[in-house]
Amino acid sequence: QVHLVESGGGLVQAGGSLRLSCAASGRTFTSNPMGWFRQAPGKEREFVAAINWSGGPTYYKDSVKGRFTISRDNAKNTVYLQMNSLKPEDTAVYYCAAKGKTGWSPPPNLSRQTEYDYWGQGTQVTVSS
Numbered sequence: 001q002v003h004l005v006e007s008g009g010g011l012v013q014a015g016g017s018l019r020l021s022c023a024a025s026g027r028t029f030t031s032n033p034m035g036w037f038r039q040a041p042g043k044e045r046e047f048v049a050a051i052n053w054s055g056g057p058t059y060y061k062d063s064v065k066g067r068f069t070i071s072r073d074n075a076k077n078t079v080y081l082q083m084n085s086l087k088p089e090d091t092a093v094y095y096c097a098a099k100g101k102t103g104w105s106p107p108p109n110l111s112r113q114t115e116y117d118y119w120g121q122g123t124q125v126t127v128s129s
Contacts, residue, residue, distance in 0.1 A: 002026035002118050004096050009123030012086055016127070020081040022096030022120055031102040033110055034079045036070060038092035038125075045095070049081060050110035059107050064090075086127045093122040 008020040020036070035050035049070040050059045058070050067086075072079040079096055099105060100117035109115045 002098075004098060004118055004120035006094065006096050006120045006123040009094060009125045011126045011128065014087055014127055014129050016086050017082070017084045018086065018125060020083065020094055020096075020123060020125075022079045022081075024077045024079075024098060024118075028074070028077055029079075029098045030074045030077075033099045033105045033115070034072060035097045035110055035116060036079075036081045036094060037097060037113065038090075038094045039122075040089075040092040043092075045113065047111035047113075048094070051079065052104050052110070056104075057107070059110050061111075083125070086125075088127045088129045091125060091127050093124050095122045096120045 003025045004022055006022050012018055031053055033052050036048040037045050038048050039045040048061050048064060049068055051070045051072055067084050069082040097116035098118040099115055
């Protein structure tokens with residue numbers, strides 16, 4: 001059974017940093033696209049960042065470009081989201097996701113929740129002003 005477990009969330013002041021981790025178990029995702037999404041209170045879940053494969057192309061929501069960095073360590077079957085210069089509007093539950101099928105996905109597809117087959121339970125990130 002596949003599990004994605006996020007960690008690293010918490011409370012941070014505006015301008016601070018957090019590093020989220022998503023550890024996968026049950027299968028490897030070495031060649032599978034993986035992504036991060038978030039859902040703020042009262043809002044729909046939205047795309048944040050995605051990576052096609054280790055060291056490969058990365059994609060970001062416009063509002064996080066230059067502040068967030070997605071990366072992965074295939075040896076650990078883990079994907080990360082380094083978040084710097086955090087803003088109160090970054091407050092949300094952050095979810096990681098993995099596509100079940102291996103191989104490259106076109107960038108527009110990576111921002112769609114339907115592209116992914118596996119989801120974590122989420123980790124809360126709260127940014128105070």
